[in-house]
Amino acid sequence: MPLLPEQPLQFQLRQEDVGDARDRVQLKLTQCNIVIHFSNEHDARRERGAPTSLCTALQHHGELPQRSATLFHQGSRFSQVFSAEPSSGGCADPGDGESVTQSPNSNSNVKIKKFQLHLQSNVCLFFDHGVTGLIKMANRRVPLVLLACGSFNPITNQHMRLFELARDHMHSTGQYQVVGGIVSPVSDSYGKQGLVQAEHRIAMAKLALRSSNWVTVDEWESQQPDWTETVVTMRYHNGRILREYEQRAGLQTDSSSNTNPHSGPSPQLKLLCGADFLDTFKIPGLWQDKHVEEVVGRFGLVSVSRGGLQPERTVHQSDMLSRHHQNIFLVREWVRNETSATEVRRALRRGLSVKYLVPDSVIEYIHQHNLYTEDSERRNEGLVLRPLIKKAHEPVNSLDD
């Protein structure tokens, strides 16, 4: 396999799970599709390499010192350190790091000839040529669900873009496998001006997401009697996801030769939002500190911005956010797209077209039900936003309870 000097190379492998031995780290490559990308994408080539050549390369460089792997991914540069054992693999998820049995024999001087990875799907393998041919490995990916809370008044193409961008980004870190997306429209009791009934907002979201095979709409939040804090919604979904995961893992028959995809890291839930969301933490009375701590520290945030360094600055300027910066994933969207639900409503009020900003099915629904008029925009006019009232009267239980 030809290697170019001074260029980090990226390998992407598809591999079937093999076995379940967790006390050794063994790599067995079967059915590899080797894609070589250079960091400068103009030179990228595609090659189908024979598995054996990569195996041979690995065997030559079988010595894998602990904690020495470096990970590059296109675009932003970050370094992460992995150990030879399939642990949680570094800084991204401090909360749910799983403990894995460490091979009793592993130390930096042991030559390991074969490496076995427990994989659910793609694994990114990064070969840092600059460090003379040592192969570093990424471990198994954490299944990830992205939750977006918001008014969705109405849902727009831009909302759905957030999911796509977030998924691509999280995949490219090499640590996550995004397995689901949830749109959770806020309940009517939020009291925001111009908010139309939840039943409509949910119907529109369902229409919009009909064509998506991984993002769904969830009505739980909108069905609660009162407005629900984001952290409470997150706890609900997190619990649900973990229970489903455990049920599936329990049902899986353990067989030494069959794949057991659910024996790996447990799934995580992260909040998906736009960059302006980070700024809302500063609004007095809107958030409780311990809730922000839980959302950011325990779960994590994926924030998509439309250009500009504002989100980085926002994180930097907050001690608390900075403390959890590894759990805050900032995704930059280079397309300058200022489409927002507010603009869509404005256009609709004025009888202007919103085609191609919002799916056709949603436009039809809006016209059918005559939503978004001057009257609808005046709903809740003068009312105080529910979170600002609620916090004063009924504090939400903290996690300690």
Added chain:
Amino acid sequence: MEAHGVTPVVLLACGSFNPVTNMHLRMFELARDHLEDTGQYRVVKGIISPVGDGYKKKGLIEACHRLEMARLATESSAWIAVDSWESLQPEWVETAKVVRHHFEKLTAEQESFDDTDTVKYTKKRRIEENCFEASSHQKRRDGPQLLLLCGADVLESFGIPNLWKQEDIAEIVGRYGLVCITRSSNDPHKFIHQSDMLWKYRRNIHVVHEWVTNDISATHVRRALRRGRSVRYLLSDAVVRYIQQYDLYSVESEQKNANVVLAPLQRYTGASKEVTAAAATPDA
């Protein structure tokens, strides 16, 4: 149809459409809203005319694909359609010729249509002293007016040496007319002000402000595709599927015409120029 001074309008968009994006389609919607809002126009048709392969722009994939993607993208539209005439010509065709071709076609259609009874729309009559005056050539009240639809970057490309013939610009703006959608960074009014010819025909240039930036450039889309990133919701779903099906837009496809001079530059100077000129041409 023109009972109360309402002129029917057809919008024609020329460009690479490599690939067609939601932004292209938004331009039509914005233009229509703007024109009809004046009370003087009724937009009856929109035409997407993808450029032929002879344009030799870097990264331009085959016309047959670009046509099909545009067709898929406009399937859900009641008034925008795709025309293949330009792309089928063996050599690159100047925009002015394309506009002329479509105008003549419309006129011919209208003449055969004139005998039929048509539903007359009654629109609120606007009496404006400074109202836009259609150019004399298109003042015929029984035929639609043809306007070239473009982004402000195309307007400003009039200034790039050897990209346009002066008489072509005069014809497009003087005889037909332009609807120009501003992208965030351009100021078309200033550009019009600074060009004597454009200033002369300023009444034929409709500037539409896109208050909500929707800057989905095809360049960006192609880049995302090369990197295996999602372009869903930037293009219509059918186009996304088509691109995946035929595996369009790779690093290789972006290298097409890499060392070839853009057709208009070649034609007007007859000399080979730096390929960087291609980078200056508007991305459509």
